[in-house]
Amino acid sequence: MAKKTNDSQEPVSSSSTNAPEEASPRRMVLRVRRSEATKRLSSLIRAEEKEKRVVSVKRSKTKQKKKSAKIDAKMPKKPPTAFFYFLEDFRKEFQEQNPEVKTMREVGKACGEKWKTLTYEDKVKYYDIAMEKRAEFDKAMSEYIKKKESGEGDETEDDEDYYI
DNA sequence: GACGTGATTGTTCTT
DNA sequence: AAGAACAATCACGTC
Numbered sequence: 001m002a003k004k005t006n007d008s009q010e011p012v013s014s015s016s017t018n019a020p021e022e023a024s025p026r027r028m029v030l031r032v033r034r035s036e037a038t039k040r041l042s043s044l045i046r047a048e049e050k051e052k053r054v055v056s057v058k059r060s061k062t063k064q065k066k067k068s069a070k071i072d073a074k075m076p077k078k079p080p081t082a083f084f085y086f087l088e089d090f091r092k093e094f095q096e097q098n099p100e101v102k103t104m105r106e107v108g109k110a111c112g113e114k115w116k117t118l119t120y121e122d123k124v125k126y127y128d129i130a131m132e133k134r135a136e137f138d139k140a141m142s143e144y145i146k147k148k149e150s151g152e153g154d155e156t157e158d159d160e161d162y163y164i
Numbered sequence: 165g166a167c168g169t170g171a172t173t174g175t176t177c178t179t
Numbered sequence: 180a181a182g183a184a185c186a187a188t189c190a191c192g193t194c
Contacts, residue, residue, distance in 0.1 A: 078186045081174035091188075104189050108172035115173070127174095134175075 076140040079133035082126035086118070087111045 080088075090111045094101070101107065115123075 078175075078184095080186055083173040084187055087172070087187075102190055103170085104187090105171045107188085108170085110172090112172045130174075 074144060076137050076144055079130065079137045082123060082130040083111075083115055085126045085129050086115055086123075090114060 087108070091104075091107050094107050094110055098106075
């Protein structure tokens with residue numbers, strides 16, 4: 001809060017006039033290295049998801065209906081974004097300050113507004129978390145596809161040797 | 165009793 | 180390049 005003269009905190013865009021040093025983290029935020037295999041696999045996954053959506057053409061107003069899960073319960077779902085992590089934190093605080101408001105809609109609105117007021121430094125923290133999660137998600141997706149291609153019909157849910 | 169709805173932004177995929 | 184879709188959460192409405 002030392003410098004408040006400059007209120008233009010735009011994580012995106014912005015002219016080169018700003019110090020490039022600050023732009024460094026910004027770039028890394030969305031810099032996720034994805035393997036070609038992962039991308040190709042994504043197509044397959046998407047195709048399956050699409051098929052499911054067709055069955056439930058309910059995304060008119062609400063897109064979050066059945067989604068995926070029936071096809072493969074092990075399929076890695078999209079990890080929450082930075083905003084969601086912030087929302088999780090914000091929700092707790094918001095409920096404490098506004099115990100009357102319990103609906104997520106109200107919280108969502110407030111959170112959205114607050115999110116915009118946050119500075120990049122504050123956001124980058126959540127971005128970092130989201131980035132890591134995405135990296136893990138990509139890895140999980142790779143293995144998921146690999147296993148799927150390897151032996152899809154062979155579902156041995158009995159012996160689940162997961163080593164964390 | 166159980167499911168869907170609605171609201172928020174971010175990231176990825178699709179065309 | 181731009182749009183569409185989905186990610187989590189939780190009280191409320193509907194059947």
